[in-house]
Amino acid sequence: MPARSFVTARQARVGAEVRKLRERSGRSIREASELTGIAQSKISMMEAGRVGVSAVRVRHLASQYACDDVALVQALVAMATERGNGWWEEHRETVPAGYMNVAELEHHAVELRTFQTVHVPGLLQTEEQMRGIFASSVPSLSVEQRDARVRFRLRRQEILGKVAYQAVIHEAALRIRAADNKVARDQLLHILEQSERHQVTVRVVPFDVDGLAGISTPLVYATGPVPQLDTVLVDTMHGGAYLDAEAQLNRYRAILRTIEGMALDAVESRDFIHHLVQQT
Structure with a gap:
């Protein structure tokens, strides 16, 4: 998936929340890459909002980062999977x-x-x-x-x-x-x-x-x-x-x-x- 040429504030927020999940787990990007099998560059791009994050990936990352806040994960999944452009x-x-x-x-x-x-x-x-x-x-x-x-x-x-x-x-x-x-x-x-x-x-x-x-x-x-x-x-x-x-x-x-x-x-x-x- 090519990187976005323009990142909205909401897309950047999704990435920031994914980064917070990782940081709360106490893992560096290198450690997160080894844990999840996702390339370090891909993790960096996701956390910057430059590429999207699928619902499956949000749930996978939350699980690997030991996040047990179900309401937060569900809300992030909803944000990450929004489709269509607003007015x-x-x-x-x-x-x-x-x-x-x-x-x-x-x-x-x-x-x-x-x-x-x-x-x-x-x-x-x-x-x-x-x-x-x-x-x-x-x-x-x-x-x-x-x-x-x-x-x-x-x-x-x-x-x-x-x-x-x-x-x-x-x-x-x-x-x-x-x-x-x-x-x-x-x-x-x-x-x-x-x-x-x-x-x-x-x-x-x-x-x-x-x-x-x-x-x-x-x-x-x-x-x-x-x-x-x-x-x-x-x-x-x-x-x-x-x-x-x-x-x-x-x-x-x-x-x-x-x-x-x-x-x-x-x-x-x-x-x-x-x-x-x-x-x-």
Whole structure:
């Protein structure tokens, strides 16, 4: 099987989990090769996500590595044997690869939790809000590039109502304007409308809450079928960083608990946003 020319974040994750199974067993790649009969180069390629891993091979490796976590192995088998391209593949030529990785992450999540400090979460943005944000991109985007990104983000929003979604939004993100007063007001009203949907929860952290300075990084926490397959997507100026090490997951679980403890509850948050609408 030839190596993949492009490795998605999810394919890389499958390989990383296979590597974790080996590392937990305390074996080097050379030792794993001797144990399993698989060439060292093939093991390296699988662990890098450069080649696929069959269901049979996942089970074989898990057995040889003495992994008795049945739920984890079954979840890895499901990930490794996914067939067909998601809707995002239709956009591969028009949007950055990172956009497709986000859509794929959302599509496979059991639950999505996000904390945003500067921008309204993409899944809750109006079309005009998106256009205002993309219009201010540096470097500048062409009209065609902005249109493609808007279409893609609108398509991503179809996940709402299909998966549990919890958004904690700092007041700053609600007040920072992407365009004019009308766009800002419509955006707030849209958040209120979306917050009434099944499985969608919106909570606000007001300016007057203390203790947030050290945990202000925007992030998305995607819950997987088993806790080991949870993923944290941290937003940076250079793109999204995908985190999945056990220590990292535990850290961001704790961060989200702290943030959610600071936020207004869902009813108070709607009242807060209604008040902002009246001021806009």
